[in-house]
Amino acid sequence: MRKDIFSESERLANIAKYLRRTFELWGYKEIFLPTIEEFNRELRKGTKFSYNNEFYIIKPDLTSQILVNLKAPKKLKLYYISEVLDGGVKGEWQAGVEYIGGDITKMAVEVLLTVITSLEALGIEDFYIDVGSLGMWKNAIKGIEEFETEVFKALTSRNFEIIEKLPINKKKKEELWRLFNFRGKSCEYEKLNKIIEIIDDERIFIDFGTIRPLPYYSDIIFEVYSSKLGKPLGGGGEYIFKGTSAFGFAFDLSALSKLAGGKLEKSRKKIGGDLQKAYRLARRLVKLGVPVEVEE
Structure with a gap:
């Protein structure tokens, strides 16, 4: 059965209004991106099609689209609200921010606080944020680089058995097991400790089992969850653009709409x-x- 597009639009528009307000309070400026881009190998997701013997992509991943259109690195604080396709015709509505060209600790802290205050503005208090590090895993697999694909597959699927079956020694497996299951407020990685300390929120944790599949992330990554929903509310992380550090995230608006309730509108x-x-x-x-x- 087809969704009631008007009711769905009303819910999403109401959420988008509160997110826009919060993003702008933090100093982000809205960017409007084209629906269709010429094919570029740097673009992620989207739906490909051909027209006049040329290839194009409809509604690609917004972070990759911003970076493709940004010819040279400069300090930018942008936000977007848009649909993203992933090979088909049914899309996912996202809202997110990109902070490009700042100090990495400052960017990470500010983006994560933008996430927290956005959820609070929507009346969503029951959530937690797991922050991980690709750098820690890159360091952990030194000496077994030939199994990198399998290790990250195990992380993505949360299935340590994939690592257990690898022909590597017991000591290395135990090291990976500890990292795979680590969750707490402090760790041996000072970069992460500093971020968590500055934010100072009981709902944020260091979790090295957290991973995100998009290839442009360089180190710090995070996902947002709620005990009331069986899928992430969103996530993001750190990436490098032409030698310049950046940090961003995206919310899944359909997930937020299931938690935000129906009384966001001020009384008229x-x-x-x-x-x-x-x-x-x-x-x-x-x-x-x-x-x-x-x-x-």
């Missing part, structure tokens, strides 16, 4: 009576930022 001032007087009052209230509804 209802105005009745003579239409000319009613609309004169409504105009004044709107200029003051008061939501209004002129009754028939």
Whole structure:
């Protein structure tokens, strides 16, 4: 059965309004990207098609699309709200931010706080954030680099048995097992410790079992979860663009819509009576930022 597109749109628009407000309070500027891009191997996801003997991609991954269009690295704080396709015709609505060209600790802290305050603005308090490190895993597999694909497959699927079956010594397997299962507030990686310490929120944890499949991430990665939903609310991480550090994330809007509830809209001032007087009052209230509804 086809979804009620109007009800779905109303829910997403209501969530997007609160996210836009929070993103802009943190200093991010909205970017509007084209629906269709010429084919580029750097673009991720999206749906490919041909037109006039040329190849194009519809609605690719937004981070990769921003980077393809950014000709030279510079300091930018951007946000977007858009649909993303993944090879088919049904998409996923996302809202996210990209912070490019800053100090990595500052960017990581600010982006993670943007995540936290965005969820709080939506009335979502029951969530937690797991932060991991690709760098720690790259270091852990030194000496067994030929099994990198299998190790990261095990991480992505949360299945340590894949590593257990590898022809590597017991000591290395025990080291990988400890990393695979580590979850806490501090670790041996000072870069992560500093980020967690500055944010100072009981809902954020270091979890080295956390991994994200997109290939552009360089080290710090994270995912956002809620005990009320069986899928991530979103995630993101650190990446390098032409030698410049950057940090970003994206929310899954359909996941947020299941948790945000239906009473985000501020109560509206209802105005009745003579239409000319009613609309004169409504105009004044709107200029003051008061939501209004002129009754028939």
